[in-house]
Amino acid sequence: MICQECGQRQATVHLTKIINNHKTELHLCEECARQREDFIQIPSFSVNDLLAGFMDLGHSQPAVEKPVSSQCAACGMNYNQFKKIGRLGCQQCYQYFGNELHPVLRRIQGNTQHAGKVPKRSGSGLLIKKQINQWKAELKRAVELEAFERAAELRDKIKELEQSQLKEGDRK
Amino acid sequence: MSWINESGPARDVVLTSRIRIARNIAAVPFPSIMQPHHAAEVAEKVKKSLYNKKAEAGSTFAFMYIRDVPAVERQILVEKHLASQDLMESYETSALLLDSKEKIAVMINEEDHIRMQCILPGFQLNQAWEKLNRVDDMIEADLEYAFHEQLGYLTCCPTNVGTGMRSSVMMHLPALTVNKQMNAILHTISKIGLTARGIYGEGSEAAGSIYQISNQITLGPSEEELINNLTITCRQIIEKERIARKALHKTTGIQFDDAVWRAYGVLRNARTLDIKEFMAYISQLRLGVSMGLIPGFSLEDVDSLMTAGQPAGVMKKTGQIIQGRDIDEARATVIRDAVDELLESRKNRKEG
Ligand SMILES: [Zn+2]
Ligand SMILES: [Zn+2]
Numbered sequence: 001m002i003c004q005e006c007g008q009r010q011a012t013v014h015l016t017k018i019i020n021n022h023k024t025e026l027h028l029c030e031e032c033a034r035q036r037e038d039f040i041q042i043p044s045f046s047v048n049d050l051l052a053g054f055m056d057l058g059h060s061q062p063a064v065e066k067p068v069s070s071q072c073a074a075c076g077m078n079y080n081q082f083k084k085i086g087r088l089g090c091q092q093c094y095q096y097f098g099n100e101l102h103p104v105l106r107r108i109q110g111n112t113q114h115a116g117k118v119p120k121r122s123g124s125g126l127l128i129k130k131q132i133n134q135w136k137a138e139l140k141r142a143v144e145l146e147a148f149e150r151a152a153e154l155r156d157k158i159k160e161l162e163q164s165q166l167k168e169g170d171r172k
Numbered sequence: 173m174s175w176i177n178e179s180g181p182a183r184d185v186v187l188t189s190r191i192r193i194a195r196n197i198a199a200v201p202f203p204s205i206m207q208p209h210h211a212a213e214v215a216e217k218v219k220k221s222l223y224n225k226k227a228e229a230g231s232t233f234a235f236m237y238i239r240d241v242p243a244v245e246r247q248i249l250v251e252k253h254l255a256s257q258d259l260m261e262s263y264e265t266s267a268l269l270l271d272s273k274e275k276i277a278v279m280i281n282e283e284d285h286i287r288m289q290c291i292l293p294g295f296q297l298n299q300a301w302e303k304l305n306r307v308d309d310m311i312e313a314d315l316e317y318a319f320h321e322q323l324g325y326l327t328c329c330p331t332n333v334g335t336g337m338r339s340s341v342m343m344h345l346p347a348l349t350v351n352k353q354m355n356a357i358l359h360t361i362s363k364i365g366l367t368a369r370g371i372y373g374e375g376s377e378a379a380g381s382i383y384q385i386s387n388q389i390t391l392g393p394s395e396e397e398l399i400n401n402l403t404i405t406c407r408q409i410i411e412k413e414r415i416a417r418k419a420l421h422k423t424t425g426i427q428f429d430d431a432v433w434r435a436y437g438v439l440r441n442a443r444t445l446d447i448k449e450f451m452a453y454i455s456q457l458r459l460g461v462s463m464g465l466i467p468g469f470s471l472e473d474v475d476s477l478m479t480a481g482q483p484a485g486v487m488k489k490t491g492q493i494i495q496g497r498d499i500d501e502a503r504a505t506v507i508r509d510a511v512d513e514l515l516e517s518r519k520n521r522k523e524g
Pocket of ligand 1: 003004005006007008009028029030031032033
């Protein structure tokens with residue numbers, strides 16, 4: 001990769017700047033990099049380092065010594081350990097580190113709501129909810145387009161599925 | 173048989189399409205901290221769910237503990253992109269399920285309990301997702317995954333949470349590279365949630381002008397949306413590369429043909445070839461073959477040469493671990509023999 005500033009020397013320094021959750025990257029040679037102190041330096045390209053960088057930047061206040069870092073009661077990992085290795089210990093870590101992880105996820109992923117595949121086993125209730133929401137959105141569109149026959153059809157389908165879910169709940 | 177020997181859509185530019193998903197089994201600690209008995213439990217459970225089962229028409233899953241796989245074979249699995257270096261480094265606890273057509277691979281106890289992938293020749297992301305989704309359903313029928321209503325599939329590293337999916341396309345972009353358009357392209361795609369890297373070679377340098385483009389975000393969009401986003405972008409890059417190839421051929425004329433034939437000459441005759449030089453000539457040859465300049469040579473032929481010339485490919489032929497100048501000499505021999513073999517089979521085809 002060639003330096004983006006002078007366009008001549010090999011870019012060996014990779015810089016990242018974050019303003020209002022917006023990330024800018026810059027690839028420079030060492031000489032040009034020295035002149036750009038407004039960028040925060042991330043020494044290498046590894047995901048772990050990048051992640052650690054994101055997490056440190058997550059605290060917008062100047063780093064005040066945090067008394068105790070959160071700990072996962074299930075596996076015993078604490079948040080500082082996670083920051084160091086970039087790997088969580090178990091699925092419960094997501095819950096115990098929720099406060100710290102949420103802004104990090106928002107920053108890396110841009111989203112915090114999954115909208116993809118749902119496993120049938122752990123998510124059958126969720127699948128039904130997803131289907132109902134989809135039909136409701138369709139219903140709204142049908143009403144807007146004055147397609148009332150289709151709207152009535154959708155309304156019946158939603159009612160049916162909602163009732164079947166209630167019955168399912170009674171059985172439990 | 174594997175992706176290397178098969179043709180596929182847009183093979184002139186796209187070598188492979190790959191979908192990979194990460195999954196973890198509910199209530200078992202992640203590989204980052206798990207004990208050997210957890211690892212054994214995970215391996216046995218996943219094995220039970222897939223071993224000897226049908227992966228797709230005419231192919232079944234084989235199972236292996238990495239500790240039982242010889243060193244050279246391990247390296248070949250990595251170079252064929254069927255397993256990762258990380259899986260090899262965790263050999264004490266890791267395992268692999270591989271379908272007999274070498275399209276679907278399920279890594280066990282890598283960064284996550286399960287990392288499965290489907291790799292297909294050419295440009296066919298949707299087909300790869302279809303096949304892999306079916307395998308995911310097979311495992312899910314037996315095992316409960318770590319899943320969260322809001323966050324989706326829970327992964328060891330939060331950069332993969334949500335769909336747990338990376339879709340990627342490996343592309344050969346020699347004309348765009350020569351035209352110095354790659355930096356602009358890489359910059360643009362980084363703005364739409366995609367990322368690119370050179371596949372061979374070190375650092376940001378792409379040896380042989382081969383790049384891998386993948387989705388960076390895993391949480392929020394659905395699998396289909398992520399794949400669609402990548403598909404649309406790659407389609408544009410394919411078109412750009414094709415136009416650039418034609419323009420390059422037109423403007424450089426005989427010099428273009430000369431470079432291709434010289435590359436062919438070197439690969440057929442060299443006595444020593446270092447990896448960087450080898451990749452440069454292979455790239456040149458592939459470009460020429462994609463434009464029909466070398467009669468009788470197919471893109472699959474070139475890609476099989478490319479695999480044969482990688483370190484593990486060379487060591488498989490020589491049967492031992494070699495390095496430095498010795499491997500450069502061995503590489504030249506392996507490639508010369510492979511080209512001769514291709515020419516021989518071509519002659520037989522004509523006569524027969
Ligand atoms: Zn510079
Ligand atoms: Zn935990």
